[in-house]
Amino acid sequence: MWGCVRPSDLKPWLAALVLTGAAAFAATAGADPRPQRVVSINLCTDQLALMLADPGQLISVSKLAQDPSSSSMADLARAYPTNGSGAEEVYLLKPDLVLGGTFTSPATVSMLENLGIRVELFAPARSLADVPKRLKQMGKALGQEDKAATMIATFETDLATLSAAPEHRPRAALYYVNSYSVGDHTLAGDILRAGGFDNVAAEAGLRQGGTLALEQLILLDPDVIIEGRDYPGQARAEEVLHHPALHALSGTRVAGTVTDRDWICGTPLVLSAVRNIRDLRLSLEAAQ
Amino acid sequence: MKLATGLILLVAALFVISLVIGVAAVPAGQSLRALIWDDGTPLAVVMREIRLPRAILAALIGAALGLSGAAMQGYLRNPLAEPGLIGVSGAAALGAVVSLQTGLSLLFPLALPFAALAMAVLAVLLILVLAGPRGSSITLILAGIAISALTGALTSLALNLSPNPFAAADIVFWMMGSLADRSFVHVWLAAPFIAIGAALLFSLGRGLDALTLGEDAAEAMGIGLKGVRLRLILGTAAAVGAATAVAGAIGFVGLVVPHLLRRAVGARPSALLWASALGGAAMVLAADIAVRLILPDRDLKLGVLMALVGAPLFLHLIFRTKREMA
Numbered sequence: 001m002w003g004c005v006r007p008s009d010l011k012p013w014l015a016a017l018v019l020t021g022a023a024a025f026a027a028t029a030g031a032d033p034r035p036q037r038v039v040s041i042n043l044c045t046d047q048l049a050l051m052l053a054d055p056g057q058l059i060s061v062s063k064l065a066q067d068p069s070s071s072s073m074a075d076l077a078r079a080y081p082t083n084g085s086g087a088e089e090v091y092l093l094k095p096d097l098v099l100g101g102t103f104t105s106p107a108t109v110s111m112l113e114n115l116g117i118r119v120e121l122f123a124p125a126r127s128l129a130d131v132p133k134r135l136k137q138m139g140k141a142l143g144q145e146d147k148a149a150t151m152i153a154t155f156e157t158d159l160a161t162l163s164a165a166p167e168h169r170p171r172a173a174l175y176y177v178n179s180y181s182v183g184d185h186t187l188a189g190d191i192l193r194a195g196g197f198d199n200v201a202a203e204a205g206l207r208q209g210g211t212l213a214l215e216q217l218i219l220l221d222p223d224v225i226i227e228g229r230d231y232p233g234q235a236r237a238e239e240v241l242h243h244p245a246l247h248a249l250s251g252t253r254v255a256g257t258v259t260d261r262d263w264i265c266g267t268p269l270v271l272s273a274v275r276n277i278r279d280l281r282l283s284l285e286a287a288q
Numbered sequence: 289m290k291l292a293t294g295l296i297l298l299v300a301a302l303f304v305i306s307l308v309i310g311v312a313a314v315p316a317g318q319s320l321r322a323l324i325w326d327d328g329t330p331l332a333v334v335m336r337e338i339r340l341p342r343a344i345l346a347a348l349i350g351a352a353l354g355l356s357g358a359a360m361q362g363y364l365r366n367p368l369a370e371p372g373l374i375g376v377s378g379a380a381a382l383g384a385v386v387s388l389q390t391g392l393s394l395l396f397p398l399a400l401p402f403a404a405l406a407m408a409v410l411a412v413l414l415i416l417v418l419a420g421p422r423g424s425s426i427t428l429i430l431a432g433i434a435i436s437a438l439t440g441a442l443t444s445l446a447l448n449l450s451p452n453p454f455a456a457a458d459i460v461f462w463m464m465g466s467l468a469d470r471s472f473v474h475v476w477l478a479a480p481f482i483a484i485g486a487a488l489l490f491s492l493g494r495g496l497d498a499l500t501l502g503e504d505a506a507e508a509m510g511i512g513l514k515g516v517r518l519r520l521i522l523g524t525a526a527a528v529g530a531a532t533a534v535a536g537a538i539g540f541v542g543l544v545v546p547h548l549l550r551r552a553v554g555a556r557p558s559a560l561l562w563a564s565a566l567g568g569a570a571m572v573l574a575a576d577i578a579v580r581l582i583l584p585d586r587d588l589k590l591g592v593l594m595a596l597v598g599a600p601l602f603l604h605l606i607f608r609t610k611r612e613m614a
Contacts, residue, residue, distance in 0.1 A: 177454055178454065179469070211585050211586065213310075213311035213312070213584075213585050214338060214469050215310050215311045215312045215334050215338055215339075216311055216312050218330045218333050218334050218337075218338070219312050219314075219330045219331065219334060220330075221330040231451070231452045231453055231454065232451040232452060233389065233450040233451040233452035233455055234388045234389065234391070234393075234394070234450075234452060234455070235450070235452045235454035235455040235457070235458050236454075236458045236461050237454035237457060237458065238452070238454060239469070240469045243337070243338075243469055243471050244337055244471050244472065244473065245333050245334070245337035245338050245471065248333045248336075248337050249330060249333055250328060
């Protein structure tokens with residue numbers, strides 16, 4: 001199920017899950033301030049909650065959580081009932097806490113709040129440094145502070161080991177459907193940086209996400225072009241990823257689809273994205 | 289002759305301007321040098337793989353649409369007959385979308401232009417059946433609206449059913465047309481069909497001239513009307529089908545260009561054919577330059593500009609038709 005995630009990444013978390021789970025169970029004997037019926041309606045809060053919640057504490061995740069092309073924890077999520085993220089459906093689950101993203105439809109959020117349900121919103125991660133922050137926020141929301149602290153410590157140690165600075169930083173471009181690219185102030189840009197690459201989108205003045213015309217990309221002449229995932233079916237928006245010009249540059253390698261579900265959410269699973277990118281850099285070095 | 293020279297020079301000038309305009313601002317001399325002498329730089333890649341196919345496609349597609357408009361107007365003897373307005377482009381787009389969404393075009397790349405052509409043939413046939421050679425403008429336009437609405441709806445349906453999250457956004461492309469980031473793959477797909485279509489349509493000159501005197505007179509002059517009709521259907525479908533398959537439906541070219549040039553060629557349909565081909569090439573090249581000047585880094589659709597120019601002219605033509613009928 002974990003695809004490119006190595007099992008060794010998960011062991012500490014799973015161990016933490018079991019241990020603190022048992023401790024938590026003992027603690028529930030008295031009046032428990034922890035929310036008992038938690039519903040998540042956002043792909044990223046789904047995954048954070050799946051990592052931190054006690055058994056039985058999380059009662060529903062969003063539909064996307066079970067989609068293996070978007071969710072890094074699709075298999076684990078399959079054990080949970082899903083919701084379509086609508087206010088009506090969520091309310092009928094009688095939750096005492098709803099987890100959403102800051103981009104969740106404001107109408108849904110205000111409707112639930114008006115109905116007297118606590119809604120906790122999580123901002124999308126824009127850097128790897130946001131991962132511990134989101135873990136901490138989720139730990140607090142679920143009353144699982146200790147478990148979150150363990151996970152944060154493991155994450156920070158692993159990240160430090162992975163992102164040891166290389167001597168030579170190759171220049172890379174992240175290129176997605178619709179000529180979309182991202183700069184350094186994004187999670188994907190930060191994964192690229194941690195993996196030891198410089199991002200050419202920054203040279204084109206792109207700090208966050210935006211259009212990088214094919215012409216501009218070619219003139220920037222990056223060492224490697226990392227393409228976004230290919231969706232099923234065909235769309236003209238995707239054709240730019242198959243343009244012959246991308247393969248006509250003599251010094252550029254087109255790395256194909258590297259960005260996947262591990263690049264989407266700020267959870268500790270981004271480490272496998274960092275590892276893939278680092279492996280790509282090492283293979284480039286080996287080829288030279 | 290003067291008109292021909294003028295139009296050829298205009299197309300050549302616009303072609304060169306189209307080559308030196310792009311998102312990346314590079315001096316014209318430097319970019320043309322990179323185009324001619326491949327020096328292995330990224331600029332040479334941009335010129336040869338991105339801008340050159342784009343300019344070639346603009347000229348080819350413009351010529352195909354201008355020529356088809358002039359031919360249909362000559363045959364139906366109605367200045368409102370235009371591939372976009374009467375639904376031929378929309379039908380071609382539907383054919384292209386179906387071949388893309390069923391995955392047929394992945395198995396066999398030529399399936400894309402063939403499917404567009406097949407649907408375009410159907411649309412032209414329907415128009416001829418519904419409006420007929422002696423049909424009034426009203427029946428022609430009504431038939432066109434019906435075909436456009438139906439093909440547009442089916443195109444949207446096919447794209448909305450696609451598992452690809454970006455397919456629905458493609459509706460705009462298929463309805464409005466764009467040449468952004470096309471490559472030589474598309475040139476090689478479209479060019480042979482456009483060439484065959486153009487050859488068929490250019491062969492209609494004498495027949496269309498004779499038809500200005502009426503069908504009986506044309507028959508008396510030895511024109512086989514069945515042959516003329518067959519070549520018109522296949523020629524228009526091949527030219528418009530191939531153009532639409534790679535660039536989406538670009539409307540109004542076939543309406544505006546023959547209208548502007550009709551007086552200059554003395555209203556002779558045979559002369560209007562080549563003049564409209566050149567004029568169409570110039571118009572689409574100019575529009576494609578304009579979309580890149582107005583919004584360099586966004587893909588503004590060609591159909592937006594065409595409609596801004598074409599719709600007022602279309603209204604004017606309708607008013608004139610109304611006056612003539614009164």
